[in-house]
Amino acid sequence: MPEVQLSPVVLIGDVVASRASTDRRGLHRAVEAALADTNDRVEHLEPLEVTVGDEFQGVYPHLGAALDAALRARVVLLPHADTRYGLGRGTTTTLDEVRGIKDGPxxxxxxxxxxxxxxxxxxxxxxxxxxxxxxxEGERDEMGTAVAVDAALHCQDHMVGSLSARSGRLLRGLLEGMTQRELAEAEGISPSAVSQRVRADGLAVILRCHDLLRTLP
Incomplete structure (x- = not known):
């Protein structure tokens, strides 16, 4: 059978309750830094960029890459603000190259x-x-992947949103490939304390979920 050519995946993100920030300039810098870091780590067709207000967007060749980018950007930004994400698969069109106006399903x-x-x-x-x-509309999903992905995201989001500030930093480090010993030195705690948090806070489960999701075509 001929290989099915899948459509790209668009990612739209925004900052939750950004108007309540007392340092809007600092928040904007943090968002730009997080997006740059994510762009360096995740394959993309169009990089994540700030568009209007507190919104940003990018385009990815497959669903796994878009999901990878969403979690990484959220975890990097968590010390500064929380963010939310919408992912959509379909065709895309650029209406205005100069102003970056995008359109399409x-x-x-x-x-x-x-x-x-x-x-x-x-x-x-x-x-x-x-x-x-x-x-x-019109995109095929014969295996029900969209429903399964949403179910996994509900669980992953709940776990990430329930983390303490320290566990959030540990999750970021693990996503970036740091060892538990390196994380212990960075946090000024023992390696056993890091190991306990990885188990008790479900960091290993989040990472496993993330590893599985980012293999999706």
Whole structure:
């Protein structure tokens, strides 16, 4: 059978409650630094860039890369602010190269996804959900991947959102390939204390979920 050519995946992100920040300039610098770091680590078709207000966007060749970028950007930014993400698979069009105006089904699907996240945030029980994935109309999903990905994201988001500041830093370090000994030295704690947090806070589970999700085509 001929190989099916999958459409790219658009990622739209924004900063939660950014207007409440007392240091808007510092927050903007932190966002730009986080996006640059993510762009260096994750394969992309179009890099993550700040667009208007507190929103940013990028385009990825496959779903796994988009999911990888979303988690990395969120974890890097957590000391400064929380962020939410909408991912959409479909075709894309550039209406204006100079002004960077994008259009097409993938963008509409990503926008639908991030609106769904915003709506869910109004319910206390789903307040930790920060990422959603949608398929554009006409995109095939014979294996039900979209539903399975959303289910995994609900669990991953809840675990990440429940982490303490220190455990969040440990998760970032692990995502960047640091060893537990290196993390212990950076935090000024013992390697056994790092190991205990990795187990007790589910960091190993988050990493395993992330490793599986980023293999998705």
């Amino acid at each position: 993938a963008w509409w699907a990503a926008r639908e996804a991030i609106v769904a996240v915003e709506d869910q945030a109004q319910r206390a029980a789903l307040g930790q959900v920060h990422t959603a994935y949608r398929l554009a």
